[in-house]
Amino acid sequence: xxxxxxxxxxxxxxxxxxxxxxxxxxxxxxxxxxxxxxxxxxxxxxxxxxxxxxxxxxxxxxxxxxxxxxxxxxxxxxxxxxxxxxxxxxxxxxxxxxxxxxxxxxxxxxxxxxxxxxxxxxxxxxxxxxxxxxxxxxxxxxxxxxxxxxxxxxxxxxxxxxxxxxxxxxxxxxxxxxxxxxxxxxxxxxxxxxxxxxxxxxxxxxxxxxxxxxxxxxxxxxxxxxxxxxxxxxxxxxxxxxxxxxxxxxxxxxxxxxxxxxxxxxxxxxxxxxxxxxxxxxxxxxxxxxxxxxxxxxxxxxxxxxxxxxxxxxxxxxxxxxxxxxxxxxxxxxxxxxxxxxxxxxxxxxxxxxxxxxxxxxxxxxxxxxxxxxxxxxxxxxxxxxxxxxxxxxxxxxxxxxxxxxxxxxxxxxxxxxxxxxxxxxxxxxxxxxxxxxxxxxxxxxxxxxxxxxxxxxxxxxxxxxxxxxxxxxxxxxxxxxxxxxxxxxxxxxxxxxxxx
Amino acid sequence: xxxxxxxxxxxxxxxxxxxxxxxxxxxxxxxxxxxxxxxxxxxxxxxxxxxxxxxxxxxxxxxxxxxxxxxxxxxxxxxxxxxxxxxxxxxxxxxxxxxxxxxxxxxxxxxxxxxxxxxxxxxxxxxxxxxxxxxxxxxxxxxxxxxxxxxxxxxxxxxxxxxxxxxxxxxxxxxxxxxxxxxxxxxxxxxxxxxxxxxxxxxxxxxxxxxxxxxxxxxxxxxxxxxxxxxxxxxxxxxxxxxxxxxxxxxxxxxxxxxxxxxxxxxxxxxxxxxxxxxxxxxxxxxxxxxxxxxxxxxxxxxxxxxxxxxxxxxxxxxxxxxxxxxxxxxxxxxxxxxxxxxxxxxxxxxxxxxxxxxxxxxxxxxxxxxxxxxxxxxxxxxxxxxxxxxxxxxxxxxxxxxxxxxxxxxxxxxxxxxxxxxxxxxxxxxxxxxxxxxxxxxxxxxxxxxxxxxxxxxxxxxxxxxxxxxxxxxxxxxxxxxx
Numbered sequence: 001x002x003x004x005x006x007x008x009x010x011x012x013x014x015x016x017x018x019x020x021x022x023x024x025x026x027x028x029x030x031x032x033x034x035x036x037x038x039x040x041x042x043x044x045x046x047x048x049x050x051x052x053x054x055x056x057x058x059x060x061x062x063x064x065x066x067x068x069x070x071x072x073x074x075x076x077x078x079x080x081x082x083x084x085x086x087x088x089x090x091x092x093x094x095x096x097x098x099x100x101x102x103x104x105x106x107x108x109x110x111x112x113x114x115x116x117x118x119x120x121x122x123x124x125x126x127x128x129x130x131x132x133x134x135x136x137x138x139x140x141x142x143x144x145x146x147x148x149x150x151x152x153x154x155x156x157x158x159x160x161x162x163x164x165x166x167x168x169x170x171x172x173x174x175x176x177x178x179x180x181x182x183x184x185x186x187x188x189x190x191x192x193x194x195x196x197x198x199x200x201x202x203x204x205x206x207x208x209x210x211x212x213x214x215x216x217x218x219x220x221x222x223x224x225x226x227x228x229x230x231x232x233x234x235x236x237x238x239x240x241x242x243x244x245x246x247x248x249x250x251x252x253x254x255x256x257x258x259x260x261x262x263x264x265x266x267x268x269x270x271x272x273x274x275x276x277x278x279x280x281x282x283x284x285x286x287x288x289x290x291x292x293x294x295x296x297x298x299x300x301x302x303x304x305x306x307x308x309x310x311x312x313x314x315x316x317x318x319x320x321x322x323x324x325x326x327x328x329x330x331x332x333x334x335x336x337x338x339x340x341x342x343x344x345x346x347x348x349x350x351x352x353x354x355x356x357x358x359x360x361x362x363x364x365x366x367x368x369x370x371x372x373x374x375x376x377x378x379x380x381x382x383x384x385x386x387x388x389x390x391x392x393x394x395x396x397x398x399x400x401x402x403x404x405x406x407x408x409x410x411x412x413x414x415x416x417x418x419x420x421x422x423x424x425x426x427x428x429x430x431x432x433x434x435x436x437x438x439x440x441x442x443x444x445x446x447x448x449x450x451x452x453x454x455x456x457x458x459x460x461x462x463x464x465x466x467x468x469x470x471x472x473x474x475x476x477x478x479x480x481x482x483x484x485x486x487x488x489x490x491x492x493x494x495x496x497x498x499x500x501x
Numbered sequence: 502x503x504x505x506x507x508x509x510x511x512x513x514x515x516x517x518x519x520x521x522x523x524x525x526x527x528x529x530x531x532x533x534x535x536x537x538x539x540x541x542x543x544x545x546x547x548x549x550x551x552x553x554x555x556x557x558x559x560x561x562x563x564x565x566x567x568x569x570x571x572x573x574x575x576x577x578x579x580x581x582x583x584x585x586x587x588x589x590x591x592x593x594x595x596x597x598x599x600x601x602x603x604x605x606x607x608x609x610x611x612x613x614x615x616x617x618x619x620x621x622x623x624x625x626x627x628x629x630x631x632x633x634x635x636x637x638x639x640x641x642x643x644x645x646x647x648x649x650x651x652x653x654x655x656x657x658x659x660x661x662x663x664x665x666x667x668x669x670x671x672x673x674x675x676x677x678x679x680x681x682x683x684x685x686x687x688x689x690x691x692x693x694x695x696x697x698x699x700x701x702x703x704x705x706x707x708x709x710x711x712x713x714x715x716x717x718x719x720x721x722x723x724x725x726x727x728x729x730x731x732x733x734x735x736x737x738x739x740x741x742x743x744x745x746x747x748x749x750x751x752x753x754x755x756x757x758x759x760x761x762x763x764x765x766x767x768x769x770x771x772x773x774x775x776x777x778x779x780x781x782x783x784x785x786x787x788x789x790x791x792x793x794x795x796x797x798x799x800x801x802x803x804x805x806x807x808x809x810x811x812x813x814x815x816x817x818x819x820x821x822x823x824x825x826x827x828x829x830x831x832x833x834x835x836x837x838x839x840x841x842x843x844x845x846x847x848x849x850x851x852x853x854x855x856x857x858x859x860x861x862x863x864x865x866x867x868x869x870x871x872x873x874x875x876x877x878x879x880x881x882x883x884x885x886x887x888x889x890x891x892x893x894x895x896x897x898x899x900x901x902x903x904x905x906x907x908x909x910x911x912x913x914x915x916x917x918x919x920x921x922x923x924x925x926x927x928x929x930x931x932x933x934x935x936x937x938x939x940x941x942x943x944x945x946x947x948x949x950x951x952x953x954x955x956x957x958x959x960x961x962x963x964x965x966x967x968x969x970x971x972x973x974x975x976x977x978x979x980x981x982x983x984x985x
Contacts, residue, residue, distance in 0.1 A: 073848065076899035130849060175627040241642075412715045414696045421697060422644075431738060437712035438696070439739065440746030443728065444715045478731045487724050494728050496736040 012468025013376055014038050016384075016501040017338060019156035021392025027468050038370045041155035042363050045195040048158045050149060050187050055141040059184035059209055060273075062138045063284030066177055067274065069131040135179040140404070142183020143417050147403035150391045161194045161366060162186070163387075164337055166418075167425040169205040169247060171214040173418050178214050182418035185210035198330070198360030199321035206243060206317060207286040209272040215239035215423065222268035222294025235294070240264035242423045248320040250329030255301060262298035266305055267313040269293030327355040333428070334365065340381040341430045344374040380500040383433045385426065386413030389442065393449050393493065396466045409445055413438045443494055450489035459488035467497045544917065544958050545829045545883040547838045547872065548648055549822075550699055551865070552630060553845035555889040556903055557910030558941065559853040560599075560862065561613045561923060565592035568930035576853045576897045584854035589613065593923050597854065598862035601870040605914050609921030612913040612983065614950055616925050618891060618943030624905035626846065629890030634701035636948070636971045648691070649704030651955050651970045652837050655689045692828050692838035694821045702839040709835055711749055711824055713817065720750075752831050753824040815864025818842050822868035826875025829883075837959075842868075845889065849900035869914055881916035884958050884984065888947065894939050895930055908941035911950060917958060919985045945980075952979030 014034035015022040030037040041047070052058050057065075129137070153159050166186050173179040189208045193201035205211055212218040220236035221228045228234060240263035244255045269292040273282030288310035297306040303319065305312045320326055331351035335343035347369075354361075354368040369375050384392065387410040394401050407417050414435060420426055427433075453462075459479050463471060475495040482488035492498060562578035563569050564586060570577045578586040578594055586594025587603040593613065595603050605611035620639060621632035628640045636647025691708040693699065702708055725747065732740035821840055828834050844861065851858050869885065876883050892909025908928070913920065928934050928942040936942040948971050955961045955970065956979045967975035 073898075073900060176625070238642075409715055412696055412712060414712070416696075421700070422642075434738060434742045435710055435712070436742045436745035437710050437749055438746075439742045440720075440750055441712055441715045443720055443724070443743075444718050447718050447720070447724070448716050472735060474731055474734045478727060482727070483723060487721075487727070490724050491728060491731060495731060496739060499739065500736075 010034060010376075010468060010470055011037075012470055013380075013501075015156070016392075017376075017380070018160065018370065020150055020153070020159060020388055021156075021384075021395050022466055022468075023395050024398065024465055027465060035370060035376075038157050039367065041157040042195060042366055045363065047155055048162055048191045048194045050145055050191060052187075056145055056187065057138070057184065059181050059188060060284030062134070062180050062184055063177070063209060063272075063274070065129065065134045065138075066131060066180055067283070069129050069134050073131065135177065138180040139173060139183065139418075142187075143407055144403040146183060146186070146417065147391070147406045151394050151403075151406075157366070157370075158194065160338075161362075162191055164334070165194055165201065165362075166190045167420070167428075168333070169201070169211070170420050170423060170425040171210045171418070172420045172423075174421070175214050178210050181210040181213070186418075193362065195363040195366070196361075197321075198326075198355070198362055199318055201362070202247065202317050202321050203314060205247070206239065206267075206313075207270060209284060209286065211239070212270060212272055212286075215242055217267060218271045218274075220264065220268050220270075221292045222265060224295060225268060225293050226291040227289075228292070228294070235261070235264050235268065237261060237264040240267060243317075243320070246423055246425075248329070249323060249325040253323075253325040253329065259300050262300050263313075263316060265294040265296070265298050266300070266316055270310060270313060321360055324356065327352050327360075330365075331355055334369065335375075337428050338369060339375055339378045344378065347372050347374040380497070381430045382501055383431060383499055384501050385433050386410045386415035386438065387417065389413065389499075390445070392498075393445070397449055397453055397489075399449065399452060412441055413445075442499070443490065446490040446493035447486070449493060450486040453485075453489055457485075459485055459492060462489070463492055467492065467495070471495075471497050543836065543879070543882055545836050545838075545876070545879060545915075546648075546954065546958060547825060547829065547840070547883070547885045548701060549868075549885060549887045550630070550634065550701060550839070550841035551845050551887065551889040552841055552843035553626060553847075553889075554629070554891050554893055554905055555845045555909060556847060556851065556853070556858060556893040557615060557889075557908070558893070558895065558903075559851070559858055560596055560910050560912075561589065561593045561615055562586050562596065563592060563615075563927065563930065564594050566927070566930045568932075572896045572930055574897050575901060576851055576903070578853060590923050592927070593925075596859070596862050598859045599866040601866045601873075602912075602914065605869075605873070606921055610914060610916055610918055612918050612920040613923045614911040614913065614925065614945065615923060616908045616928055616941055616943055617911050617945040617947050617950065618908050619947045621891065622907065624891070626890060626905070631700065633888060633890045633947070634699060636701075636951070636974075638971075638973050643700070645704030646699070646701035646839075647951065647970050648701045648837065648839055649706045649708070651959065651961055651966075652689050652691045653704060653706035654961065654965060654969070655837075655959060689837060690835050692825065692835035694825050694838060694840035699839050699841045709749065709828070711753055711821075711828065713821065720747075749828075752827050752834065755827070815860070815867065818864050819868045819871045822872040823875050826872045830876055830879050847893070847902050848898070848904060849902040851897075851902040873914075883915040884917050884954055885912075885914045886951070886954055887912035887914070888951075892941050892943075895935055895941055896939065906940035907936045908943035911947060913950070913954065913983060917984055919982055924980070946977050948974055948977050949980045950983065952977065953981065953983040955979070957981075957984040 011027040011031040011034045012022070014030060014037055015026055018038045050056065150156075150159050169190065171178050171182055171185055173182050178185075185208050189204040189211070190201065193204060209218070215238045216236045217239040219233065220239070221231065221233050223229075223234045237260055241260045243263060244253060244260060245251050249255055269289045271287055271289050271292065273279070273285055273287045278287075290309060293309065297304050298312075299305070300316055301319075301323075305316055307315060331348050332343070334351055335348050339347065350368050350372055351365060354364050358364040387406075390406050390409045390413070393399060394406060410416060411419075414433070415426060459482065463476065463479055467475070472495075475492070475497050478491050478495070479488045482491055558569075558573065559576065559578060562573075564578065564580045578584070578596060580586065580594065584597050587597055587600065589595055589606065593615070595606065595613075602611055606613070619629070619632045621629050623629065623640070631643065632640060634646045635641070635643035636650070637643055689706065691702050691706055693702045693708050693710045695710075696712050698708055698710060729740065729743065732743060825838050825840060829836060829838055842865075845858075847858050850856065853859060865887075869887075872885065873880055873883075888911050889909055892906040893903035894906045896903075898904055924945075926944040928944050930941070932938065934942060952963070952966045952971065952974075955966055956963060961970065963979060966979060967973075967977070971977070
């Protein structure tokens with residue numbers, strides 16, 4: 001390995017561009033083989049998972065708790081004679097029953113390799129909880145687990161991959177019940193597949209209740225289906241459009257409005273178990289509702305899909321996952337996320353080829369990225385996004401910051417966890433996170449961090465430890481000349497060397 | 502100039518192009534008599550989006566409707582006794598938690614609009630807010646909001662723009678000549694208060710975002726200077742963003758108009774900046790208040806109304822409103838702003854007279870007051886439009902709350918508002934009159950209110966309102982007589 005290559009394959013890039021920022025000692029520890037360190041994160045496909053636990057319940061449990069809370073509300077309302085129900089709301093049970101006995105049996109604990117240790121069949125929060133409480137508590141527990149993992153992980157590249165895919169297939173807590181489900185969505189639909197196959201992630205995502213709620217497919221009804229003939233409600237194209245525009249082919253992917261409408265028809269009936277008539281085992285889980293499914297054969301990208309039931313939609317997803325436009329779209333987005341707005345074209349081509357040749361193997365995609373010197377050589381162009389910025393401070397300075405505070409600061413800087421403003425996800429351009437007020441607030445956060453840094457640390461040593469040997473002369477000089485230790489740390493955190501990756 | 506959120510950051514890179522695009526759309530606007538921008542007036546518009554569906558029947562209670570008390574029971578605002586509503590027009594009373602608003606009403610500076618709704622008839626907050634803010638006729642994906650589209654056609658007022666100048670010339674100290682570079686045809690810059698730009702303010706027109714502080718720590722001059730120096734040598738874009746951020750912070754702290762006092766010139770020698778010398782912070786030394794005759798009457802602000810100290814979330818709301826006034830009174834600063842405040846979804850224990858909702862109304866009242874006082878003499882040229890996605894059910898539910906409804910209330914306050922009235926074509930609350938047997942029936946389209954304000958306050962022509970600002974809404978006429 002030439003001296004030049006050794007220099008550029010440096011440990012700081014490994015920990016920053018492909019990570020969440022170094023911890024004390026990381027740079028020295030991995031400097032012998034920075035690329036090997038990054039690649040090692042890809043060794044164990046199960047390492048990205050965060051298993052269910054007492055606090056982190058599977059989404060169908062959370063959904064059951066939500067329905068319980070809604071039922072309690074309906075019962076309470078029933079004490080007010082003459083109060084009409086909202087359309088679609090379950091009729092309240094007879095008034096004679098005390099509300100406690102009305103709580104339906106929780107879904108049975110499923111013996112699955114993914115959830116071997118779940119012991120509490122109902123959410124602790126569900127006992128008498130309001131809908132708002134269930135949402136808040138589920139969100140809080142999930143957010144804490146996510147942030148704690150980001151802070152403690154020794155395979156940060158894996159967390160970056162989770163974040164990339166979670167953003168690519170984003171849902172947002174701004175939409176009602178998604179607040180309760182966003183965390184379990186990521187654990188169930190994203191994490192198991194970040195080193196798996198794109199087509200599997202695609203299917204898991206589009207069939208997850210959180211996505212079906214977020215993009216309205218849960219209530220989409222084929223106009224000529226059995227349900228559609230009796231009702232005024234009909235087709236909702238939201239999910240179909242975003243599948244084509246955002247999740248697979250991309251906005252320039254060559255599809256037409258007819259393709260959008262036809263895909264929407266094909267996935268009518270993709271919903272999840274809710275309401276009174278649903279078997280306990282189906283509650284809160286993906287469900288194909290045949291009576292809502294639009295009958296017929298529909299062409300999408302000139303290919304007719306004529307299988308019955310949910311299979312048609314699954315065939316479309318499988319074909320979209322293999323489509324060359326999808327490979328192109330994903331390769332470019334992946335390279336832009338990790339490298340820059342204008343990534344080296346040979347790198348994009350290599351990623352695209354890997355995606356196609358491996359049938360969307362996402363571990364291979366990540367490996368191609370890390371293996372390419374082009375991905376390491378490009379100058380640090382991307383402003384570190386707010387969430388990663390705050391996490392990198394906690395990691396780098398070993399702060400005792402609570403996960404809730406991490407998310408509060410990320411929100412102040414414009415990036416509250418799982419709360420994107422549109423299905424496009426967080427913006428990802430090099431300078432997306434350069435709004436004047438948030439940049440200014442980064443200095444205030446730096447000031448607070450500088451106050452909390454343990455006494456006796458030499459900023460010059462910390463600079464080498466957290467930014468690395470490649471730090472710019474200007475930054476080095478500014479820190480060496482700082483009036484106080486605190487000021488030195490503030491300048492370090494705010495330096496382009498720390499702010500861009 | 503913009504905040505990195507949902508594509509708004511693109512403005513930063515595309516500002517030149519954005520300017521050209523807006524110049525094109527300007528032709529639409531410029532057909533009209535430019536009452537608002539001819540120089541005699543300097544109109545300000547703040548849009549406050551209250552998320553979660555405000556209970557309009559608890560805000561402005563129709564105590565004259567025979568069905569009101571039986572529908573609302575414990576949640577009814579009483580006509581007299583403890584918690585009695587403040588008298589409006591004999592038929593409606595105002596929630597007693599809003600004495601400042603009531604004072605404005607008495608001064609004819611508050612207009613209450615009732616039985617109003619957007620075209621949305623579903624009951625999802627998410628979709629309802631999208632329709633409210635996108636200005637579209639129904640639920641459809643939109644990357645821009647009606648306020649930004651209205652803004653995109655307005656030329657910038659004045660040419661000595663502190664913020665524009667900062668963004669054009671930072672990090673170098675701005676010379677006296679620099680502001681002249683701002684073209685008279687430059688688009689107005691919108692103002693967004695909060696970490697996330699609300700949809701109503703997203704779009705192609707440039708938006709300045711104010712973010713609340715991460716911590717209440719003062720930034721230190723010495724560090725700021727050294728950081729600016731570091732950026733000047735290493736990262737021009739960070740230098741520009743940081744300088745703008747400091748300027749925004751400075752205005753938010755100092756402002757241009759002291760509350761309830763004669764307006765003071767901004768950043769003169771007598772006005773200490775919070776830190777650093779102005780010239781080092783990219784502040785044009787020649788920025789001054791618009792000439793205000795010293796004998797201009799202060800806005801009608803009853804100062805003797807006792808206000809309980811508001812709780813924490815409302816404090817943020819109030820501080821945000823206060824900061825908004827500082828930006829909107831700065832010479833050359835933004836004139837059109839948006840902020841949002843959530844938490845109005847009162848399904849249980851609504852607390853109309855005392856409790857949850859009463860506290861929220863008190864917070865809203867205090868925020869209106871903070872903004873009104875902060876505007877100083879400019880209040881006379883100000884309209885605040887306060888809107889929510891839909892109303893709540895007419896009946897109290899079984900948990901002493903209300904559920905998602907349809908018709909609701911909206912508010913217009915400000916010195917430029919033709920107020921002292923309740924604007925409602927009251928549909929009644931009898932069973933037969935309720936929409937779908939449960940909600941207040943909407944008898945006005947909220948877009949007619951928005952259009953009336955944009956036309957008569959900002960001078961945007963009906964044609965543009967019906968096609969660009971609220972696409973496909975030519976049939977919805979803007980209300981007449983909302984503005985003095």
